[in-house]
Amino acid sequence: MATPNISQKKGGIPVPKDNEKIDSLLDLVHLTRQxxxxxxxxxxxxxxxxxxxxxxxxxxxxxxxxxxLKEIAHQMKGCASSVGAxxxxxxxxxxxKNPTQQRLVSHLRDQIHLVxxxxxxxxxxxxxxANSH
Numbered sequence: 498m499a500t501p502n503i504s505q506k507k508g509g510i511p512v513p514k515d516n517e518k519i520d521s522l523l524d525l526v527h528l529t530r531q532x533x534x535x536x537x538x539x540x541x542x543x544x545x546x547x548x549x550x551x552x553x554x555x556x557x558x559x560x561x562x563x564x565x566l567k568e569i570a571h572q573m574k575g576c577a578s579s580v581g582a583x584x585x586x587x588x589x590x591x592x593x594k595n596p597t598q599q600r601l602v603s604h605l606r607d608q609i610h611l612v613x614x615x616x617x618x619x620x621x622x623x624x625x626x627a628n629s630h
Contacts, residue, residue, distance in 0.1 A: 543616055549576045
């Protein structure tokens with residue numbers, strides 16, 4: 498499989514140069530490259546990422562101090578970048594740099610919600626079982 502065309506953007510987040518991939522919720526080409534095409538590993542990683550999304554979404558729903566928000570955003574940025582959830586990574590990077598801006602909390606929560614719902618619908622509860630981890 499060909500290596501995706503990746504460049505560095507603000508905040509050190511790797512994102513595809515191709516605008517179509519950044520507009521998708523999850524870059525499956527990137528994930529396949531990261532897992533060397535191992536479908537079982539991809540499913541395990543996506544299940545773990547789904548759990549991380551749900552935990553982060555819950556944490557962002559509670560009142561957090563700026564330092565805590567910065568830490569949550571940093572963790573989500575790393576997880577999202579690893580699986581190719583570029584829009585989540587970008588929203589997390591913005592919150593990490595500006596943890597006092599509540600609108601950025603909402604933006605990140607919304608994006609996490611979209612990706613989590615996408616993951617759930619993508620597998621229809623068969624291949625990825627977030628409760629098994």
